[in-house]
Amino acid sequence: xxxxxxxxxxxxxxxxxxxxxxxxxxxxxxxxxxxxxxxxxxxxxxxxxxxxxxxxxxxxxxxxxxxxxxxxxxxxxxxxxxxxxxxxxxxxxxxxxxxxxxxxxxxxxxxxxxxxxxxxxxxxxxxxxxxxxxxxxxxxxxxxxxxxxxxxxxxxxxxxxxxxxxxxxxxxxxxxxxxxxxxxxxxxxxxxxxxxxxxxxxxxxxxxxxxxxxxxxxxxxxxxxxxxxxxxxxxxxxxxxxxxxxxxxxxxxxxxxxxxxxxxxxxxxxxxxxxxxxxxxxxxxxxxxxxxxxxxxxxxxxxxxxxxxxxxxxxxxxxxxxxxxxxxxxxxxxxxxxxxxxxxxxxxxxxxxxxxxxxxxxxxxxxxxxxxxxxxxxxxxxxxxxxxxxxxxxxxxxxxxxxxxxxxxxxxxxxxxxxxxxxxxxxxxxxxxxxxxxxxxxxxxxxxxxxxxxxxxxxxxxxxxxxxxxxxxxxxxxxxxxxxx
Amino acid sequence: xxxxxxxxxxxxxxxxxxxxxxxxxxxxxxxxxxxxxxxxxxxxxxxxxxxxxxxxxxxxxxxxxxxxxxxxxxxxxxxxxxxxxxxxxxxxxxxxxxxxxxxxxxxxxxxxxxxxxxxxxxxxxxxxxxxxxxxxxxxxxxxxxxxxxxxxxxxx
Numbered sequence: 260x261x262x263x264x265x266x267x268x269x270x271x272x273x274x275x276x277x278x279x280x281x282x283x284x285x286x287x288x289x290x291x292x293x294x295x296x297x298x299x300x301x302x303x304x305x306x307x308x309x310x311x312x313x314x315x316x317x318x319x320x321x322x323x324x325x326x327x328x329x330x331x332x333x334x335x336x337x338x339x340x341x342x343x344x345x346x347x348x349x350x351x352x353x354x355x356x357x358x359x360x361x362x363x364x365x366x367x368x369x370x371x372x373x374x375x376x377x378x379x380x381x382x383x384x385x386x387x388x389x390x391x392x393x394x395x396x397x398x399x400x401x402x403x404x405x406x407x408x409x410x411x412x413x414x415x416x417x418x419x420x421x422x423x424x425x426x427x428x429x430x431x432x433x434x435x436x437x438x439x440x441x442x443x444x445x446x447x448x449x450x451x452x453x454x455x456x457x458x459x460x461x462x463x464x465x466x467x468x469x470x471x472x473x474x475x476x477x478x479x480x481x482x483x484x485x486x487x488x489x490x491x492x493x494x495x496x497x498x499x500x501x502x503x504x505x506x507x508x509x510x511x512x513x514x515x516x517x518x519x520x521x522x523x524x525x526x527x528x529x530x531x532x533x534x535x536x537x538x539x540x541x542x543x544x545x546x547x548x549x550x551x552x553x554x555x556x557x558x559x560x561x562x563x564x565x566x567x568x569x570x571x572x573x574x575x576x577x578x579x580x581x582x583x584x585x586x587x588x589x590x591x592x593x594x595x596x597x598x599x600x601x602x603x604x605x606x607x608x609x610x611x612x613x614x615x616x617x618x619x620x621x622x623x624x625x626x627x628x629x630x631x632x633x634x635x636x637x638x639x640x641x642x643x644x645x646x647x648x649x650x651x652x653x654x655x656x657x658x659x660x661x662x663x664x665x666x667x668x669x670x671x672x673x674x675x676x677x678x679x680x681x682x683x684x685x686x687x688x689x690x691x692x693x694x695x696x697x698x699x700x701x702x703x704x705x706x707x708x709x710x711x712x713x714x715x716x717x718x719x720x721x722x723x724x725x726x727x728x729x730x731x732x733x734x735x736x737x738x739x740x741x742x743x744x
Numbered sequence: 745x746x747x748x749x750x751x752x753x754x755x756x757x758x759x760x761x762x763x764x765x766x767x768x769x770x771x772x773x774x775x776x777x778x779x780x781x782x783x784x785x786x787x788x789x790x791x792x793x794x795x796x797x798x799x800x801x802x803x804x805x806x807x808x809x810x811x812x813x814x815x816x817x818x819x820x821x822x823x824x825x826x827x828x829x830x831x832x833x834x835x836x837x838x839x840x841x842x843x844x845x846x847x848x849x850x851x852x853x854x855x856x857x858x859x860x861x862x863x864x865x866x867x868x869x870x871x872x873x874x875x876x877x878x879x880x881x882x883x884x885x886x887x888x889x890x891x892x893x894x895x896x897x898x899x900x
Contacts, residue, residue, distance in 0.1 A: 326819075383823050383826075387826060387830070390830045390834075393834075394830075394833065394834065394837065397837060397841075398837075401841065401844070405848075405864075406845070406848035406849055406860065406861065406864060407860075407861040407864045407865050407868075409841055409844040409845045409848055410845055410848075410849070410857045410858060410860070410861040411861060412841055413774065413838065413841040413842065413845055414854075414858070416834070416837065416838050416841060417768060417777055417781070417838070420768075420781050420785075420834055420838070421765060421768055421769075421781070421784070423830075423834075424761065424764065424765065424781070424784045424785055424787075424788050425765075427785075427788035427789070427791075427792065427827060428761060428788050428791060430792070430823075431788065431791040431792040431794075431795050431820075434792070434795040434796070434819075434820060435795045438817075440819070440823075483861065483862075483865070486865045486868075486869065487861070487865060544869075544871045545866075545869035545870070545871050547869065548865075548869070598869065599868075599869045599870045599871075600869055600870040600871045602870075603870050
């Protein structure tokens with residue numbers, strides 16, 4: 260059996276080895292090291308995925324849970340963990356000068372921490388990995404080394420650190436009430452958290468992890484950071500890091516707070532996120548910030564989806580999250596050259612027909628045009644909301660539909676500019692090849708998703724069935740039958 | 745007597761967190777924001793320590809022959825140790841960013857720095873910055889710039 264912990268350890272090792280190669284003049288080694296380690300981690304996770312039979316837990320260091328820290332390996336965790344090295348590889352910042360090396364080692368650090376978040380089965384361990392990812396992303400946010408980037412990174416750091424303090428308070432509250440932080444152990448004690456204090460603890464954790472998940476009240480950093488850094492970093496943060504933060508919230512919601520009040524809170528904040536994000540995106544006049552605000556709206560939809568109870572909610576959530584990961588990463592890659600004012604994009608399609616076509620494809624999928632996966636993801640969320648059927652859910656349904664209309668407005672605004680006649684023969688720049696290549700790969704993935712809808716549906720069903728079954732989690736970790744040391 | 749000390753500890757822990765969080769939200773001075781962060785973290789850490797503290801127990805150190813003694817819960821202490829280390833790292837990073845902001849914009853006022861950032865981003869994007877008519881209502885007006893670029897100002 261392959262050891263999944265290596266998928267966390269290898270990028271972490273690389274993150275600290277990489278700067279050394281630059282000092283020793285081993286640039287060729289530095290160029291190879293990062294991608295090689297990420298590819299190895301992806302292979303490891305893929306091998307685990309194909310050989311997967313039933314969920315199991317790994318007791319790190321040989322200490323048995325609930326005292327020891329565990330990694331929990333199930334299909335949900337593996338899917339998100341697998342997305343980490345693959346996306347980081349796709350968005351790998353090339354180059355061999357000192358600034359590039361620094362950015363690469365931060366990317367490796369981020370990949371290691373995010374993989375750890377996907378697999379961790381302990382609340383405090385989750386918090387530590389989250390902090391590690393946060394520190395790496397502050398560095399990435401400042402990596403373009405301009406004035407705006409430093410201000411944006413500092414504001415990001417402050418909001419995120421505020422969230423961390425609140426999370427720590429929430430963790431202390433949970434420890435007061437239960438005396439444990441192992442997620443499986445907490446799942447058995449979840450009745451103790453079914454009171455206002457428990458709800459307060461959930462709200463605190465939500466605020467903390469929500470900073471990265473672009474949750475409604477703590478997302479002011481999003482447009483500034485994405486506009487001030489390189490677009491590959493923006494894609495990494497909007498596409499990947501936010502999804503892993505969402506996964507952390509989902510794990511906590513499923514295992515520790517299976518109460519209606521907690522779901523309602525998530526639903527409320529998600530709905531507000533959709534509304535505020537889409538309205539702000541409508542106001543934005545440059546492509547980068549439009550995409551940034553729109554990603555807040557999209558993540559609102561993701562959180563609304565995960566707030567639905569049972570299997571249907573999880574399937575909808577995973578679909579929307581993965582769809583957003585693919586589409587938003589690709590759109591940010593395309594915005595690398597087209598990030599400026601929307602009006603400057605006139606005639607871009609003549610300069611870069613392939614880039615424009617890809618942009619249209621991703622934009623239509625984001626909107627939810629029927630044959631594309633975006634339609635199915637939105638359909639699952641909306642039908643889930645309609646079935647769940649209380650007042651709040653119907654309100655959320657209306658808000659998401661309204662959000663889609665607004666989204667259509669601003670995305671079509673970009674598309675019409677792309678295919679308009681160029682003004683005074685000023686043609687917007689064409690794309691750099693690596694970005695075009697990466698977004699082309701993502702487009703293939705999107706089209707494959709549209710074609711292979713049946714097997715995907717089957718896979719998602721088994722994934723959701725095992726992920727929503729709290730008993731399996733508790734039995735595997737605490738029952739001792741699925742533990743490897 | 746112990747309950748009184750405990751009460752003071754709890755009030756202190758929650759009070760420190762509240763003071764710190766309020767300071768981070770209400771201050772406009774970059775350095776004060778970092779200090780407020782340190783205060784808030786201290787409060788959160790103290791609360792975690794209190795979560796596992798027992799007045800009738802010894803320090804959680806396992807000595808030969810003393811293993812039956814009641815001990816303070818060591819798990820929160822280990823977590824606080826981790827949290828302190830993370831906190832110090834984040835504060836150092838925050839201070840280094842403060843230095844960079846000061847070098848680029850010659851200010852430690854968050855409002856000024858943020859306005860300059862917005863202007864720079866708007867200019868880079870080729871968007872006319874939204875002024876009074878289009879800007880969001882309720883934004884506090886900027887204070888008049890008292891100091892312009894001085895020695896140790898922008899390097900670029």
